[in-house]
Structure formats: structure tokens, C-alpha cells
Amino acid sequence: MYTIVLATQKGGSGKSTLAMGLAVAAQEAGHNVRVIETDRQGTLSKWQARRHQAEPIVEAVYDAKMIEQRLEALARGGVTVCIIDTASGINAATTAAIRHCDLCLIPTRPSVADIEATAPTLSVVRAWRKAFAFVLNQTPIRGGHRVSDATTALDNDAPRDIAEVLAQPFIMMRNDHQDALAAGLGVNEFAPEGKCAQEIRSLWRWTLGKVAGDQVVQEANELMEVQFPILLRPTVEEHEATAARAYPTWADSNITWDTGL
Template identity: 45%
Template sequence: MKTIALVTQKGGTGKSSLAVSLAVAAQEKGLRVYVIDLDPQGTAKNWFERREAETPQVATIDANQLQAALATLEKQGHDLVVLDTAGVNTPATVSAMQAADLCLIPARPSIADIEATRPTTASLTKLGKPFAFVLNQCPPGRSIRTSDAYRVLQLGGVVSTASLATRADHIDALALGQGVTERDPQGKAAREIRNLLQWVMNKMEGAADGHQKARVA
């Protein structure tokens, strides 16, 4: 079983949106997926309540239950657990970082988001956990803002080569309890999230980007 955590202290970067759409996309690939919502805001939990399908299941738990919950999910035969965390540093965020095989740090291509990744990467470095940045809410198409942000983020660690543009499918999917791959399976947002999932799975196998290992500081 693999565990990924969406972490960063900046609010609104897309942690919850990516968590639920990655979970749905992974399920569509045949994986048994579970989402744990560690954010008291409950964005993923609320998404699940709006959802018609019964999977991937979303549960809210206390930070101190996380290890036991992951052990149970592994015994039940789950392949992937996605941890959504709050946009502020909480004990639950630290637990999620510790439990994850890979921490994904979404950042919009803006200086404020990039600066805001620093306390998160400092914590992850201290914990010795692999992490990768993912650019989200980029201007659609080629953009200097996106390529500049990519280069700046690269100075601080691995950046996913799969970035995501600002697309209405993310907003609609969240509102409808869907993943973007369900909202419009042929859409650009769906293609981007599948690319991100593939990149993340490869990275966890240590095979993405020319067999470059996820950064373990």
C-alpha cells in the first residue's frame, strides 16, 4: 500500500481538489483507494457526502489514529491512501507527513505560494520525507509565469513535470462530488490529473524522470 499526502501551509492551492481527483483517477485505474481527511474544514469529507458513488471512501480521523487507520486499510487490501491536510500546520499535518511515502506540495505559480512552501519543505526535510512540488492553477497553455515558477521551485526540490491548469472542471467536480476524470473523461483537466497520477506512481516506485529518486533531504 502506498500513501500520499497533500501538504502546504498555504490555503487554497488545491490540496483537497487534487486529493479527491487523484483518488478517483487511481480508482479508475483499478486501485483500491481510500481518502483520509485530516482537515477540520472537511472539504474532502463534504465532497464525499455530495458524491453518488460509494468509493473512494473518505473518512475523517484524529491525528493520533492515523497509524492504526493505515494499518487497518493495508490489511483490508487497499492499494493507495490519499491524505488531505489543512492549510495550516497542525499535529495532523505532521502525522500525515510522517506516514506518507510521498508528500505532494501544490503551489500556484505565484511568489506568495512559492514562499509559503518553505516552512513545509523545512518540516519535511527535518523528517527526512520525500516530497515533490506540483504546479496547480496555472494559466492554460504555455506561460512564462508557469515556467518561471517551475524553475524557482526546482531550486528547492523535485517538481512534478505534470502541472495542472486552472480549469472549471476542478470547481464543478468538487461541487458535484466527482473527480475531474468523471466530470469530463476526455477533458484537459482529466488528462492533466491522469498525468499527475502517473508521475506520482512512478515517483513512488523511484522511476519517474529518468529514474531520478524522490528527494530525500
């Protein structure tokens, strides 16, 4: 089972709408999909209520200790893709979700301030040595300079090709996303032939490529040297060393006990 987490420090980045769209796109592609919601705001639970319990099923799991158990149970039950939508900020549930994921997608609007606000999320991703990618979301259709500024902000802090950690395509700001949410639909269901649906399907294919065949990681000590690290494909020796290494401690992650729990 592939576990994909959407997480970021800043609110309003569009995590929930992306989670809905990706879940429906994965189901459309033939996967058995389950969505876990750790955000008590309940956006996804309310969305499913408007769907009259149509799949994919949304589970609310607020207890961080239950996340690993639920993921194991879902995998045993035949679920092939689990998407976890998290609350803004860093809390125990978000930390647990990232710890047990295969890929952390970090949605951000195309502004330098929003990108800088992803730093706390990246600190948790680094602590657990997880693969990640930024998703430029709510991108203005006629905002080319904003996208350029955003990618430059990422690129300036990345020691290698930014394409490795910048998901494709960028998701444009269009009304279909909000209209689909209000109707209890995924954007792929709301306007199957629309541009939004095409973008979400492409984003799902890109994401699947990362977790299924192009997932790469980087040693923790290298990750701590840059604010926006990118992923490296490990050698066999590095993979074996990482597998044998114990999970990082709170001290390793630079997260206080109160913040992490």
C-alpha cells in the same frame, strides 16, 4: 500500500481538488483507494456526501495519534493507495501524516510568494526525511511567464535538476475542477475526455512512478543546506544507515513544541 499526502502551508492551493482527482484516477487505474481527511473544513467529506457514498470512501481523521493506526488497518484490509488531504498550515495531524507517508505532494500556485510559503511544509518533510514533489496547480492557461517565474524560483534554490521535484504535468486552471467538486464527482468522471481529466491521469501516473519505482531520498544534513532540496537516489550503504537511524527529534526539525503539536 502507497500513502500520498497533500500538504502545504498556504490555503487556496487546491489540495482538496487534487486529492479528489488523484483518488478517482488511482481507482480508475485499478487500485483499492481510501482517502483520509484531516482538515476540519470537511471539503472532501461534503464531496463524498454528494456522491451518495460512492467509492473512494473518505474518512475524517482529526486525531494525529489515530493516523498511523488507520493506515495500518487500511493496509491490512487490502487498500493499495491512501491519499491524505491536510489542512493549511502545520499542525499535529499534518505532521503525523507526513511522517507516515511515502510521498508528500506540495501543491502551489505558480507565483514566487506561494512557492516561498511552502517553506514550513518543507521543514517537516526534511525532518522526517520524506520524498516530496511540488505540483504547480491552478496554472493560467495563458500564463507562460508565471510558470517560468515559478520554476525559476524553484530552480534557483535547488542544487540539481529541478525536474526531480517538479511533478508533471502542471495542472491548468479550468472550470471542470470546480464543476466536478459541486457535482460530487472526480474531474475524471465529470468530463472523462476533457483536458483536466487527461492532466490528472498523467499526474497520477507520474506520482505512481515516484512511489513505486522512482522514489529517491536525500540525507537530512544535506537537506538542511538548501531551501528547496531535491531528492537523491541512495546507495545501499546510505539506505542501511538511514533505516538504522532513529527518527529526528523536535530539536532536529527546528519546529517548536507548540507548532508541532
